Amino acid sequence: MKTFTVHFHKEDQVDAMTVQKLSEEDFSKITEGGTRHLFELDTNIGFFVYFDAEDEEGKESYLVLHYEDEQEEPSSCYGFELKDFYQFIALHLNDLEFHDEQEEEEEEYGPIHHLAHLMYHIIEEGKKIEE
Secondary structure: OEEEEEOOOHHHOOOOEEEEEEOHHHHHHHOOOEEEEEEEEEEOOEEEEEEEEEOOOOOEEEEEEEEOOOOOOOOEEEEEOHHHHHHHHHHHHHHHHHHHHOOOOOOOOOHHHHHHHHHHHHHHHHOOOOO
16 A cells, blocks of 8 residues: 655645555455445546445545546555545535536536546546555
8 A cells, every 4th residue: 555645736725635545455455344335426537436445353444446448447546534535525415416506507617526626636646656
C-alpha cells in the first residue's frame, strides 16, 4: 500500500487529501470481512465504485475502485480517510437533490461534476505512484 497526498486547486475548496493506493494483496486483506457497495460514478475519466469494507478484525476502510474504458478489472483501488470519503458521499447525495430542484434543460456545474473533478486529481496523482 502506497500513501500519497493530493493537493487541489484553491477554487476546489478542498483541503489536501491523504490517499492510499492499494495493491491486489492489500485489497484482499482489507476486504476479508466483507464489503458494502454505496454508489457509482460514470465519468469521461472512468467508472468509479464507492464502497466500504472490513478486514478480518473488523477494521473499516473506505475505498474507491477505478475502471478505465470498458475493462472488467479495476485499474486501481484507492483508500480514503472517513472525513474525505464522507465528502464524496455528500457530493453524490447533494447532486440527487440538485437535479430534483433543477428545472432548466441546460446542465450546470453541480455537485457530481465537482466529485468527478476531485477524482480526476486523485487519479492523476495516483498514476505517479507505483504499486
